[in-house]
Structures are given as C-alpha cells and as structure tokens.
Amino acid sequence: MEDKEIRKAGLKVTAPRLKILELLETCGEHHVSAEEIYRLLLADGEEIGLATVYRVLTQFEAAGLVERHRFEDGYSVFELNRGGHHDHIVCVTCGKVKEFVDDTIEQRQREIAEDKGYEIGDHSLIIYGRCRDPGCPNHGKADNKD
Template sequence: MSHGNGRREHFLASTGNRGQLTFYRWSRVATTTSMNMHRILERAGLRPTLPRVLVLEFFHQHPHEHFSAEQVYKRLNGDTRNMSLGTLYRALGLLVESDLLSSVALGEGCMVYELNDGKPHDHIICTACGGIREFFDEQIEARQRAVADQFEFEMAGRQLVLFGLCAECRKGRMQSQDGAGKLSRRLT
C-alpha cells in the first residue's frame, strides 16, 4: 500500500504457534540492521520471526537502557497494536533464554530487560525516580566467585541489585523536608 507521502506500508504474514495467521504492519524496508538481527537470531538457534526481529532491533537501538515489557510494547506499537503483549512476552523470554537479552528482577514482580553485551555488571536502582545505573566492581566479582567456591557451587548466573535513593532524589527530599519544617515552624 502506498501513501501520498511516498511511504509504503508493508504487511508480513506470520503463523502463530496455534496455526492462526497474523498480519503485522511493517512500515520499514528491510534494512541492514534488520538483516543483521536475522543473522544474530539464526546464530542463536532462533527462527527470525518479525516480533523477535523487532524486539531485538529495539534493544540494539537502545543498548544501555532498561525497559519493562509494557514499555517495549508501547514503544514498538505506538498508536497501532501490531503485536500482542503475549507475543512480546514470548519473544522476550526466548531472547533472554538464548542470552541475547538479560533480565533484571526489581522485586514485586517487576522485571526489566536490557541488551546482553556479555559484560558482567550490577545495578543501582533509585526507588523514588526509578533511575537505573550500571556499575562493575572487580572486588565484588571476586568475592562472589570466592563464596561460590567456598560452597563448591557452580555458578550459572548472578545478579546484584542495590535499592535506595539517588543523589538528586535525596537532595529533593531534603529540600521538601526543609520546606515542611519551615512551614510547620511558621504554623506554630
């Protein structure tokens, strides 16, 4: 289908795991990036379906960011709903299972995903603004390996997530507390 603005809409048909035919609107021409995503998926032993290609391409476009499934869903679908949330969760699960993405459990059933660059790192999460920072510390890595060795434990993976308040949120909280203190003093 062609639009007056010269943009072409492409539709790709895909059969789901129950055999139903689904049409996905794809408004971009196969680019070098999407062809690379096909190769990456095939090397990981995954069939390069459109949802998997789009999800992996999204994370390659945002290599150092963390997204919940709902955030990815909204960003990929925009105003139109081309991919169901269930399809997205299946794609995310397979991409994590094949080590192309990493998942970070934030507690209370919240999970975020990031591109797996193969480099170990940990996370600091602000509980006020939701900011996520990555860090690497060789001493922490060494200590975790030593603990695993001490218990004759073969480590398959690891996650360290620190929760607290970032400097900006602490500063904002102190300012609001100072303001509240000033207001309460004025009222008494």
C-alpha cells in the same frame, strides 16, 4: 544485521522479532519492561501482541541475546546482552537504574561460593538507594524515610 543473531538462535526471522531486537538496541543501558516494549511498538505502528513480546523475550533470553532482571517490586525488565556482566543500582524514589561492575566484589563472590561449597554460576546484585539527580523527587531530601 539482526537477522543473523535471530537465525543463530534457531528462530525464524519475523517482523516482531526484528522489531524487538531493534528496539532493544536503541535502548542501550535503559532497561525496558515487556509492557513498555509492547507500547512502544504499538506507538510505532506495529501490529503486535503482548503475548508475542513475552514469547520473543523469553526465547531471546534462552538464546543468550537478552538479559532479564527481576527487581524487588516483582516485575521484570529486559536489556540486550552486551557480553559483559554487570550489576545494578536502583533509585527507590525515581526508579532510575545504573549499571556497574566491581572487580573486588566479583572476586569476593567467587571466594564465598567456593567457601560455601558451591560452583558459582551467576549472581544478581542490586543496590537500592536514593539518587541525587535534580529530576528525582527525592532531590535534596537527604534522609527522607518515605
């Protein structure tokens, strides 16, 4: 039941919040933008405003229920916080995002932070590349420069 999580975050249980949480759950590893959530809910027959989507996502983020990532093109994507930290690898051609975790890198990051005199808090590692999926417009073109 999602109610619990919402209540635990100190928020009232309302239709928009439930719907957004549900939707995020069905998304799994897929990262959605606020706009996408908005359109999906509208298509689903919900009466919801874009402002509400942003508001709710921001609250969920503050409550730790949701993670927000900003990719290089400047817009944000959201996903359920499933506990484990992970980084992202993004295809610059088709936009597909995969997640990964690498202990070696995590460890080195802690060492670097320590070395530079920082208490490590969070980090964001995004690798940009080109995927080799058949569906990707880049498929087969190894060193396509544009």
